[in-house]
Amino acid sequence: MTTVSEATPLSSAMRSRDATVRRFAFTDTVFREATRSSAVLVLLILSGVAVSLFAGSWEALSKFGFSFLTTEAWNPVTENFGALSPIYGTIVTSAIAILIAVPIGIGIAVFLTELCPRPLRRPIGIAVELLAGIPSIIYGIWGLFVFAPFLQTTVQPFIIDIFHNVPGLSSLFAGPPYGIGLLTSSLILAIMVLPFITSITKDVFDTVPAVLKESAYGIGCTTWEVTRRVVIPYTRVGIMGGVMLGLGRALGETMAVTFVIGNAHRISASLFAPATTISATIANEFTEADGQLYTSSLVALGLILFVITFIILAIARYMLMRIDARTGA
Amino acid sequence: MSTSLALHNRRKRRNGVMMALCVVAAGIGLAWLALILGALVYKGLSGVSLAVFTEMTPPPGDAGGLLNAIYGSIVMTVIGVIVGTPIGVLAGTYMAEYGRFSKLTTVVRFINDILLSAPSIVIGLFVYELLVRPMGHFSAIAGAVALAILVIPVVVRTTEDMLNLVPNALREAGAAIGAPRWVVIRSVAYRAALSGIVTGILLAIARISGETAPLLFTALNNQFWSSNLNAPMASLPVTIFQFALSPYEEWQQLAWTGALIITLTVLGLSIFARSLTGRREDR
Numbered sequence: 001m002t003t004v005s006e007a008t009p010l011s012s013a014m015r016s017r018d019a020t021v022r023r024f025a026f027t028d029t030v031f032r033e034a035t036r037s038s039a040v041l042v043l044l045i046l047s048g049v050a051v052s053l054f055a056g057s058w059e060a061l062s063k064f065g066f067s068f069l070t071t072e073a074w075n076p077v078t079e080n081f082g083a084l085s086p087i088y089g090t091i092v093t094s095a096i097a098i099l100i101a102v103p104i105g106i107g108i109a110v111f112l113t114e115l116c117p118r119p120l121r122r123p124i125g126i127a128v129e130l131l132a133g134i135p136s137i138i139y140g141i142w143g144l145f146v147f148a149p150f151l152q153t154t155v156q157p158f159i160i161d162i163f164h165n166v167p168g169l170s171s172l173f174a175g176p177p178y179g180i181g182l183l184t185s186s187l188i189l190a191i192m193v194l195p196f197i198t199s200i201t202k203d204v205f206d207t208v209p210a211v212l213k214e215s216a217y218g219i220g221c222t223t224w225e226v227t228r229r230v231v232i233p234y235t236r237v238g239i240m241g242g243v244m245l246g247l248g249r250a251l252g253e254t255m256a257v258t259f260v261i262g263n264a265h266r267i268s269a270s271l272f273a274p275a276t277t278i279s280a281t282i283a284n285e286f287t288e289a290d291g292q293l294y295t296s297s298l299v300a301l302g303l304i305l306f307v308i309t310f311i312i313l314a315i316a317r318y319m320l321m322r323i324d325a326r327t328g329a
Numbered sequence: 330m331s332t333s334l335a336l337h338n339r340r341k342r343r344n345g346v347m348m349a350l351c352v353v354a355a356g357i358g359l360a361w362l363a364l365i366l367g368a369l370v371y372k373g374l375s376g377v378s379l380a381v382f383t384e385m386t387p388p389p390g391d392a393g394g395l396l397n398a399i400y401g402s403i404v405m406t407v408i409g410v411i412v413g414t415p416i417g418v419l420a421g422t423y424m425a426e427y428g429r430f431s432k433l434t435t436v437v438r439f440i441n442d443i444l445l446s447a448p449s450i451v452i453g454l455f456v457y458e459l460l461v462r463p464m465g466h467f468s469a470i471a472g473a474v475a476l477a478i479l480v481i482p483v484v485v486r487t488t489e490d491m492l493n494l495v496p497n498a499l500r501e502a503g504a505a506i507g508a509p510r511w512v513v514i515r516s517v518a519y520r521a522a523l524s525g526i527v528t529g530i531l532l533a534i535a536r537i538s539g540e541t542a543p544l545l546f547t548a549l550n551n552q553f554w555s556s557n558l559n560a561p562m563a564s565l566p567v568t569i570f571q572f573a574l575s576p577y578e579e580w581q582q583l584a585w586t587g588a589l590i591i592t593l594t595v596l597g598l599s600i601f602a603r604s605l606t607g608r609r610e611d612r
Contacts, residue, residue: 024509031511035423038416039437042485045478046440049451052458107354115348116355126603128358133599134365134592135539137566141573141588145581146368191361198358222344245446252448254542255570279450279542286457286546302454306447313443321439 049306057300059292068300074265074281076289081297083304085265089275090305092182093257094250096271097189102243104190105197110227112198113205125202132195140259143188144180148260151187152179156272174270180262183271188256193246200242204235204323238323244316248309254279278305366592373589376582381590386552386568389577395587397554398568401469404556405548405564406538408473413480414530420481421488421526426514429493438489445482452478453543461547469555469562472548479540480533487529491522524605531602535595541566565591 060081061068071082112125156177163169208231216226232239262274263284276284278301289295380394387393420441424434456475461467495518503513519526549561550571569587572580 024512028509028511031514032423032427035419035427036433038419039423039428039433041416042420042437042441042444042481045481046444046447048459049447049455052455053451056454056458056462104354104357107351108358110348111351111355115351124355124359126600127362130596130599131358131362133535133595135541135566135595137539137541137569138365138369138588138592141569141584142365142368144573145372145585146364194358194361222340224344224347225340227347248446252446252450254448254450255566258570259573279448282450282454283542283545286454287549299454299458302451306451309446309448309451310443313446314439316446317439317442 053299053303053306057296057303059296060300063293064297068297069304072265072267076285076291076294079291079293081293083278083297083301085267086276086278086281086301087304088267089182089185089261090251090277090279090308092271092275093185093189093261093277094247096183096186097193097250098243098247100187100190101194101197101246105194105242105246106201106232106239108194108198109201109205110231112202113231114223114227125199128195128198130195131191132199136192136253136255137259139188139192139256143184143256143260147188148179148184151184152177160272171269172271175272177272178262178274180260180274181270181272182261182275185257185261185275185277186271188260189250189253192253192256193250196249197242197246200245200320201235201239204238204242205231207238207323208234235323237319241316241319241323244312244319248313248316251312252279252305252309254283258283278302369585369589369592372582372585373587376586377589381583381586385554386563386572386583387579388552389575390579392579393583395565395568395583395590397551398563398565398587399590400554400556401548401551401562402538402565404558405469405473405476405544405562406534408470408558409476409480409537410530410534412473413477413533414484416477417481417484417529417533418488418526421485421492422514422518424485424489425492426510426518437485441482441485444478445486448542449479449540450542450545453545453547456543456547467547467549467561469548469558469560472544472562472564473558475543475547476537476540479537479543483533483536484526484529487532488522488526491525491529492518494525495521528602528606531598531605535598535602538598539566539591539595541570545570 064071064081068081068083069087070084071080072084073080073082074085075081108128112121116124156175156179159173160175160177163173212230212234213226216230221229257277258280261276261280263276263280264274265276265281266273268275282298282302282305286295286298289298380392381396382394382399383396384392384394385397386395420437424437428434452475456471456478460471460474464471499517499521500513503517504510508516544564544567548564548567550567551561551563555562565587569584569591572587573584575581
């Protein structure tokens, strides 16, 4: 785009065209770099999270070392901190929540894709997704004032009565019924992750080619057999991705659990006992933590949570990417 | 013949049972929604009055309102959206327009999806280390930054998805009349994807307006009216957290009312957002 010749009558027009092209090229470069640096910023945020958590927890990690992960004690007075009971609470509550939510979520997805009358499909789907939009603090306040008292007065005494002389189960469901505790948190978490699992399962069910289902129906399969033998095997990876995504949410969920877990730093065999999770511990104690080591230990808990959820979510995304690649979506 | 009939009946029975269970599962899902909303309306509605919107949060045992908390929530949400949206839209633009097939886009998409579901309390800790500790005190700015970080992944995701839906023929038509790339993006691609991008922003607002965990140790809380961005600021979710766990009846009632306000806002925003596009993105 250099000037052709100074002598032509068009030269001034060419010059102004040149200037315009240069201006366009300049603006385009600026815009492209702005978008590129924003994209890079997303990476920087995540690495910033990792670096700052690591830096903040350095004091605790260097003092306690690996035993931080295996110590149950959590004593701000003697400044002796261990992450075992929050880790235990986090994993147990999330695992129970997933065990409850997965069958229900798959059931709803089957209902929505196979059974539901067409006009109702969208409204019910949206209603389930609205559950996902309700802020977690709402689940918390509902759990504390409505759900926990209900469990305390009706469900828990009943369960304790049934199992009190069954070996094994008697310690799992040992009283007294506080209402709040591990099981209550698990149930609230199950309600919270249900919409995530449902909507992803429904999405991957929709990717099953109609021909596959029709040929199964054609040889006389029932709806259940089509679901069990065709739809679920075809979408297994996607369902696992959805479950992992739900698990990631459950592990990091803070406010709902903080309300109903009871915040007790100990590991009890009973599911009715108060306990704590990583996120609940941070939410409850961070602003009141005095002393560098206390704060640093709480940040270390955050780092552990970050690493666990990062791994789970990465696996979830990897699985969902595989099913996306297959459908070409 | 009789065995095959028995088999047929068994299969039909089994199918009936499993399908009934699926209907029950759907019933459970809808029942929870009804139970939670019902409890919210029942407990929250009785506390709704003009005072809630005109008076400050009261000291323990007194009547009062939620004005400073509502104000704080709006201020921090607005700043969070104003800061987070341009970054999210630009990053999404890079991924869908300039670098659609680049390595960077694949990595950013993966990381962004993780950020999308990362525990918000961890984001709170990050902003605490980033801003609160160096500044030496809690502040509304720190809270707004934490919210902005939550806005970005939602907006990135929807912007990229929506721009990818814009037909390439439109872009080529723009390029064919000599428009430079950024003009094509601005006047063709953005315009075609506008409603989808707005949906993403609304969903982001819906998400952050109920977030509590990232505000706990960034913006902290404030019993009094404060419009100073460099000082702790009250917010509706944190106030609900504090009031609900208190032993005072007036505070608990205000917590329920605040919870009702937040839920209606969030549900209203997400229903409105969905009505704009009719398709779901925030996976």
